[in-house]
Amino acid sequence: MSQLTYDSYLKLGGLLALQEPRSTPPEHDEMLFIVIHQVYELWFKEMLHEVEKVKRDFTGGDLYGAIHTFRRLRTIMKTLVQQLDILETMTPMSFSAFRDRLDTASGFQSYQFREFEFVMGLKRPDMLKYAAGPDAKAALEKRLLAPSVIDHFYDFLAHQGVAIPDELREKPPSSGDRANEAIQRALLRLYTSRPELAILFESMTDLDEGFQEWKYRHVKLVERTIGNKRGTGGSLGVEFLKQSLFRPLFPDLWAIRHEL
Numbered sequence: 001m002s003q004l005t006y007d008s009y010l011k012l013g014g015l016l017a018l019q020e021p022r023s024t025p026p027e028h029d030e031m032l033f034i035v036i037h038q039v040y041e042l043w044f045k046e047m048l049h050e051v052e053k054v055k056r057d058f059t060g061g062d063l064y065g066a067i068h069t070f071r072r073l074r075t076i077m078k079t080l081v082q083q084l085d086i087l088e089t090m091t092p093m094s095f096s097a098f099r100d101r102l103d104t105a106s107g108f109q110s111y112q113f114r115e116f117e118f119v120m121g122l123k124r125p126d127m128l129k130y131a132a133g134p135d136a137k138a139a140l141e142k143r144l145l146a147p148s149v150i151d152h153f154y155d156f157l158a159h160q161g162v163a164i165p166d167e168l169r170e171k172p173p174s175s176g177d178r179a180n181e182a183i184q185r186a187l188l189r190l191y192t193s194r195p196e197l198a199i200l201f202e203s204m205t206d207l208d209e210g211f212q213e214w215k216y217r218h219v220k221l222v223e224r225t226i227g228n229k230r231g232t233g234g235s236l237g238v239e240f241l242k243q244s245l246f247r248p249l250f251p252d253l254w255a256i257r258h259e260l
């Protein structure tokens with residue numbers, strides 16, 4: 001058997017053959033455009049992996065495990081936000097030179113991004129129709145019907161003695177409507193009486209804010225690069241993206257801040 005090497009462990013031969021610019025004559029910036037999207041997809045994969053652990057931590061009542069993983073997720077999210085700076089070094093003229101070669105391809109169809117939204121509880125079933133291909137659609141349908149991080153968070157709160165209202169437990173898993181006053185009252189009480197739980201809630205808020213920051217930075221990147229043109233995915237572009245700006249992952253954690 002041949003010895004394991006850096007290349008063979010990471011399968012670099014395959015990985016580095018995956019960048020195939022389509023522009024003719026070659027547009028220099030298309031390589032950056034491909035690499036950055038591929039890097040994002042790898043990070044999305046890692047984030048989904050971490051979220052599975054958070055779900056187990058919550059249901060198992062593991063506070064420190066959950067804090068640790070939320071901190072990691074938050075740090076990845078900050079890296080994702082920062083990487084947009086690199087893409088902003090591409091001018092609108094350079095992007096226009098190869099944009100038509102993207103046909104209808106768009107980040108819109110990133111099913112891992114959408115899986116992340118769904119698994120965090122931000123379920124928008126109407127997004128299923130944009131899934132590109134049967135595998136993407138199946139992955140999203142599965143996430144839509146599975147309990148989200150918020151459902152597992154209720155398990156965690158139950159470990160802390162919180163009575164979870166039946167109406168929340170009985171909601172169909174595909175429901176995207178998650179704010180609840182009873183949970184907000186419980187969070188408020190725990191925030192002020194249990195400092196170790198407050199650390200968890202702050203870590204969750206960090207990730208949430210980071211996610212909203214990514215959306216804001218992405219929409220500004222889009223606006224400066226294509227202005228009010230329609231998206232290659234077929235949406236209105238900036239106008240469409242603005243609709244989900246500032247939509248939190250954990251609305252209950254934001255609803256109580258004025259009372260803390």
Ligand code: HEM
Pocket residue numbers: 036037040041087095106107108109110113218221222225226230231232233234235236237238240241244
């Ligand atoms: C020049 C750079 C970029 C442009 C012009 C751009 C443009 C757009 C537009 C117009 C949309 C709306 C959907 C559509 O009709 O296509 C969109 C959605 C999206 N893009 Fe980008 N994008 C860029 C870079 C990126 C990067 C680097 C990522 C990283 C993965 C990304 C991920 C997404 C995602 C996930 C959505 C769906 C967002 C949502 O539904 O809230 N985009 N993009």
